[in-house]
Amino acid sequence: MSGNYNVAIMGATGAVGQVFLEILQQRNFPVGELRLLASSRSAGKTVDFRGDTLTIQELSKDSFEGIDLVLSSANGSLSREFVPAAVEAGAVVVDNTSAFRMDPQVPLVVPEVNSADLDDHQGIVANPNCSTIIMVVVLWPLYEQIRIRRVVVSTYQAISGAGAAAMAELEQQTRDVLAGKAAAPKELPHPIAFNLFSHNSAIGPDGYCEEEEKMIRETRKMFHDDDLRITPSCIRVPVPRTHSETLNIEFAEPMDEERVREILSSAPGVTLVDNREANHFPMPLEASGEDDVFVGRIRRDLSQPDGRGIDLFLCGDQLRKGAALNAVQIAETLIERGLLKREVAAVG
Secondary structure, three states: OOOEEEEEEEOOOOHHHHHHHHHHHHOOOOEEEEEEEEOOOOOOOEEEEOOEEEEOEEOOOOOOOOOOEEEEOOOHHHHHHHHHHHHHOOOEEEEOOOOOOOOOOOOEOOHHHHHHHHHHOOOEEEOOOHHHHHHHHHHHHHHHHOOEEEEEEEEEEOHHHHOHHHHHHHHHHHHHHHOOOOOOOOOOOOOOOOOOEEOOOOEOOOOOEHHHHHHHHHHHHHHOOOOOEEEEEEEEOOOOOOEEEEEEEEEOOOOOHHHHHHHHHOOOOEEEOOEOOOOEOOOHHHHOOOOOEEEEEEEEOOOOOOOOEEEEEEEEOOOHHHHHHHHHHHHHHHHHOOOOOOOEOOOO
8 A cells, every 4th residue: 555545533432433543553554634523522532643642523514625535433324414425525435334234336345255346336335234244254255165055143242332332331230230239221221241132223023133134134235145045143242342153054065164164264354263172262352352253163063964054153353353444454455456536645
């Protein structure tokens, strides 16, 4: 990557926004000006970035003049309101909300899976849902070898997926319960300390929640396979950070577990953690703060005697690969492919 790019972070004070800042520094992203945008409540606060003190500005439709890239982690309604203004100002937006994911004119991208879809972007690229991202990083290299017909996925989703306030609530509830007090949910519908419950998104008429519907629709869109059968069950668990998932995969042809290990051991964005002798497999504690999705517990599905079934377990940091890292990787890929619209001279 050459040259610097003027970057705006929309939703800069949220959990994902804070990780955007970390990742831009860690990956030495070519930033010229960095503009931090948030609500009026946060405007005026300061943040350190690469030795400079930056002041958070209130988000408005005039916030994007001279900006090349917007990394958006505000909510869906704010994205629908402000993203068009950013595109009109000449920026490319990588949006980390559900606002544009299923728009047929907007590519939905995980770079390890379908970076070629970026060629057709019209100013907006959608970042998939966190649970979808960490699943497809593992599924895609297997799908490329033998077509997958069906996936049964159960998620164990960290509270980080519900935002910074929910993370603070888990900590406070844990302290309260250990002190003999009752857990008092505010951000979440039920107590989360020492508990788990069905994902706190709206339930549709078919009984699937919004999170489950996202995993189905988004995976099919990125794989360009409307016939791929996926049935998820999404659960919130009292883990601060990093989602986990069990996958039961049915292939179109027999798939040997050793072949799965061989494929995943060299797959981009994947770390194999599969030590049966030590009973050591992926754990949120070890995957937290890491860029790769950890995968293990790879074994043949004994309920499918024809050899077409594989079970596995994975963990992926929801705030990194499940959100901010994937968005930054999309931006890096746009630059590498010459698809970021406007380059500016180096600053300083």
